Amino acid sequence: MRLRLYLTFNIGNITKPLIWQLGRDFSVITNIRTAEVKESTGLVGIELDGAEEQIDAAIVWLKSEGVQVEPIEQDVIEG
């Protein structure tokens, strides 16, 4: 399974090497495609490749670290 996501980092987690840790702790290939990192906020467009349960677990972990995880389509639900 390959999933494309935007990860938003905040001032509390922006200095942590979370993407390195994600690649080390889960069987997921990380492929950064776009990134903009400033002092207090960071936006990373990333592709995750791996088994569905590994990707799901990785997303749960990212959220537990305070990272906002969204599909690259942003809000899909419309009125």
Add this chain to the structure above:
Amino acid sequence: MSTSIVRALKCRECGHEYEIQPVHVCEFCFGPLEVAYDYDKLQGKFTRELIESRPQTMWRYKELLPIDGDPTVGAQNGFTPLVRARNLEKALGVSELYIKNDSVCYPTLSFKDRVVSVALSKAVEFGFTTVACASTGNLAGSVAANAAAAGLKSYVFIPHDLEQGKVLGAGIFGTTIIGIDGAYDDVNRLCSEVAGKYGWAFVNVNVRPFYAEGSKSLGYEVMEQLGWKAPKQVVVPMASGSLCTKIHKSIKEFIQLGLVKDNGTRMYGAQATGCSPISRSVKEQTDLIHPVKASTIAKSLAIGNPADGFYANRVIRDTGGWAEDVSDTEIIDAMKLLAESEGIFTETAGGVTLGVTKKLLKQGKLNRDEPIVVCITGNGLKTQEAIMNEIDKPRVIPASLKAFDELAHAAGIEI
């Protein structure tokens, strides 16, 4: 003449081009893809006379919509009235005001019928037999209805706790409705994953570049209905922000093709205060769109993290327009004003657009002495709960003339 002039899908960020196919993001930078055309092929051939000779539907501009040949879905859609709103002009103190009334758009009474008919016609061209969307209202109904008429199988994804009335608006068309139990962002991600995995045409995901182009037809119609003139000021409701960018694109296209003159059109965006990430970014004069958790009665505009927010912001600022937002009370007041002055019953999104128009006039951001077009995009029958307690209750009397005489006398009615 119906030769397609569609050239490619082009990334709005890095400019990379792709062959026409059901994809929506750039493989290189994740930027959104947009349909690009070879306008030169139409020079001198796509004339006012040709357009006027065709049936009054959105497809009279088919060369500028991204399908090959004639539409297979929604062939009757579009060409809604442009109403000169003289009573509203007096109420607001403006010289010339028009309502583009998509609250009567065929067949499901919202402007979504425009985008859905393009998306589904393109889906049929691509060979899809199943279509889908994620929606809490108008989009769901439109996909379900247009798919039913076209003989396509459809799936509609909704939050599991959506009101029964809204479920009915899609369910009647025989679609399969799937209620998802989960947080809003999880539902978004699920829909994105389903679109990627199941080989369906997900109208606002993998066929979004084509879907979004359907909004341009509203702009073409306004220009033709104004007597082949570009509007001076346009007020547009914003959810994802796509409609604002596409109306602007439609105006640029007509200017480029010599169908109208450049009138220096200014674009104005309207949101509800309870979900105003785009208007906030315009007012703060920044490019950054800060996602919000939506809380407003204008549910059809409740997109907290709008995909086209950045682009709508840019169009508004580049054209010299502005954006504003209004409270739920102001939304209801504007819905009543439109109904009582022009006989048009709009949904809450229309209340947002007219409410913001009033506000921008007070601020002097909209010019009272120049024509204004207000885009009303959905029908009030769909959001009755919002105004249920806001209208006068019937005065009940016995079935006798004497009782009516007494009521008439009390009300000061003279024979």
